Amino acid sequence: MDASIVLNHVSLAFDDKVVLKDVSFELLPGHTKVILGGSGSGKSTILKLILGLLKPDGGTITVNGKRVDTMSEQEMMAVRSDIGMVFQEGALFDSLSVEENVGYKLYEESSVPEAEAYRRVQEVLGFIGLEEYTERMPSELSGGQRRRVAIARAMAAKPGILLYDEATTGLDPITAMTVDEEMIKLRDLEGVTSIIVTHQLRDAFFVATHEAVRQNSHVEFTPADALKADEAEFIMLKDGVVCFEGNATELRVSKEPYIRQFLS
Amino acid sequence: MFDLLERWLKNGIFEVQEYVRLQAATIRGATSPPFYYRDIIIQLDAIGVGSLTVVLLTGFFTGAVLALQSGITLDQFGARPFVGRLVSASMLKELGPVLTGLMLAGRIGSGIAAELGSMVVTDQINALRALGTDPVRKLVVPRVVAGFVMAPILTIIADTVGILGGWMVAVFQLRVAPSVYWTSVIDGLYPNDAWMGIIKPFCLGYVIASIGCHVGLRTHGGTQGVGRATTSAVVAASVAVVAVDLVVTQLLITLLY
Numbered sequence: 001m002d003a004s005i006v007l008n009h010v011s012l013a014f015d016d017k018v019v020l021k022d023v024s025f026e027l028l029p030g031h032t033k034v035i036l037g038g039s040g041s042g043k044s045t046i047l048k049l050i051l052g053l054l055k056p057d058g059g060t061i062t063v064n065g066k067r068v069d070t071m072s073e074q075e076m077m078a079v080r081s082d083i084g085m086v087f088q089e090g091a092l093f094d095s096l097s098v099e100e101n102v103g104y105k106l107y108e109e110s111s112v113p114e115a116e117a118y119r120r121v122q123e124v125l126g127f128i129g130l131e132e133y134t135e136r137m138p139s140e141l142s143g144g145q146r147r148r149v150a151i152a153r154a155m156a157a158k159p160g161i162l163l164y165d166e167a168t169t170g171l172d173p174i175t176a177m178t179v180d181e182e183m184i185k186l187r188d189l190e191g192v193t194s195i196i197v198t199h200q201l202r203d204a205f206f207v208a209t210h211e212a213v214r215q216n217s218h219v220e221f222t223p224a225d226a227l228k229a230d231e232a233e234f235i236m237l238k239d240g241v242v243c244f245e246g247n248a249t250e251l252r253v254s255k256e257p258y259i260r261q262f263l264s
Numbered sequence: 265m266f267d268l269l270e271r272w273l274k275n276g277i278f279e280v281q282e283y284v285r286l287q288a289a290t291i292r293g294a295t296s297p298p299f300y301y302r303d304i305i306i307q308l309d310a311i312g313v314g315s316l317t318v319v320l321l322t323g324f325f326t327g328a329v330l331a332l333q334s335g336i337t338l339d340q341f342g343a344r345p346f347v348g349r350l351v352s353a354s355m356l357k358e359l360g361p362v363l364t365g366l367m368l369a370g371r372i373g374s375g376i377a378a379e380l381g382s383m384v385v386t387d388q389i390n391a392l393r394a395l396g397t398d399p400v401r402k403l404v405v406p407r408v409v410a411g412f413v414m415a416p417i418l419t420i421i422a423d424t425v426g427i428l429g430g431w432m433v434a435v436f437q438l439r440v441a442p443s444v445y446w447t448s449v450i451d452g453l454y455p456n457d458a459w460m461g462i463i464k465p466f467c468l469g470y471v472i473a474s475i476g477c478h479v480g481l482r483t484h485g486g487t488q489g490v491g492r493a494t495t496s497a498v499v500a501a502s503v504a505v506v507a508v509d510l511v512v513t514q515l516l517i518t519l520l521y
Contacts, residue, residue, distance in 0.1 A: 053393060091387035093391070
């Protein structure tokens with residue numbers, strides 16, 4: 001199986017500050033990569049590099065078999081059509097309603113007929129349980145609702161890859177759990193490949209160790225079996241360098257002092 | 265001291281380079297698809313209709329005070345009936361375009377910088393790019409097109425109400441007969457003056473909107489940065505209005521007269 005995303009010896013520095021140094025990993029289709037690390041360790045930068053919002057100083061980045069680190073902004077548009085990103089704090093468009101935000105890509109950047117786009121918007125809003133918020137403006141939503149709308153916006157055009165940048169940071173545990181469940185549903189029921197950047201350990205482990213199963217008309221979240229749990233891999237970044245790569249079990253038993261400190 | 269000067273010069277050159285690059289991207293975006301027509305209409309309304317009140321008030325009071333001041337001076341030569349000629353020529357050639365430009369610099373230059381700056385610091389610009397939209401085509405082109413199109417229209421409105429303001433002062437305070445005032449106004453209007461009065465606002469509208477976009481898109485440093493960007497946009501656009509006015513006036517005098 002060809003990897004959806006490959007980072008090969010990627011490095012990046014802003015002036016004298018090294019942000020990423022020799023970062024390499026592969027992500028297979030339908031799998032999840034959880035990137036952990038302290039603030040300023042370069043986690044969000046990796047997502048921006050994959051999306052082509054930043055260019056690396058060295059190394060190569062491949063998305064769906066295409067090398068993106070050398071692509072122009074125009075060429076990147078085609079690659080981005082298969083990627084959705086949930087930004088920190090949501091980054092919803094203030095001047096657009098929930099419906100317009102969620103359907104932005106379908107209404108503005110695709111040839112999908114308006115009626116069909118509207119149907120898809122209603123479908124994804126239903127998926128995240130916010131179908132009655134269509135007409136609201138982002139300023140009228142709570143923090144958790146904004147994140148869920150951001151997820152709906154990212155998934156509306158049915159991308160094969162979803163990137164989550166601190167999607168649960170700053171949320172209360174119950175709302176964070178709802179967002180976690182959306183991520184699991186997308187991965188297990190829609191087959192979405194995902195990268196989750198977070199420093200919320202509880203959320204990271206929950207997503208990595210649970211799976212969504214459709215039971216008649218509703219979805220249940222159960223502990224994942226060993227094979228399924230192996231599809232979620234952790235990466236720990238320390239000062240821009242990968243200091244751990246492995247599954248949830250390996251992370252828990254790691255003896256690395258930084259990881260022990262991070263997990264404690 | 266030398267380091268400071270070197271850094272200041274480098275920053276200045278870098279800003280100019282980025283501004284020129286943005287202009288190239290804007291021209292490319294305005295001349296090739298995709299076009300965001302809905303955004304252009306929204307901006308025409310926001311920049312044009314939204315600026316109407318301030319332009320009407322500024323134009324009216326400027327014309328009125330011009331008649332008032334020039335009436336006193338013209339009296340010294342017994343030339344009070346020529347007040348209309350002075351008001352129309354001044355409004356059409358210089359005060360209309362420049363004052364409208366300065367009002368727009370304050371209103372739309374700051375508005376554009378604040379709006380785009382907020383979008384930058386809240387990652388909305390990156391979100392646009394992630395959703396496959398070129399921010400220059402979606403945000404910059406509509407604003408620059410609206411500035412370019414609406415500035416001349418607003419200037420014509422400012423000229424008109426300015427001449428009306430002058431008429432009110434001339435008739436009710438300086439006791440000049442209305443027919444004398446209007447004859448004098450028409451006598452003061454030459455086709456070349458009209459060309460100058462209409463060409464300059466195109467340049468000023470473009471410069472104001474493009475500076476607002478440039479400063480807004482280069483915002484950094486959170487909400488404090490948005491405040492700084494807004495102030496910078498107003499200062500830069502206001503200075504640019506006066507400077508561009510000088511350059512374009514010189515150019516048009518060479519070409520038209």
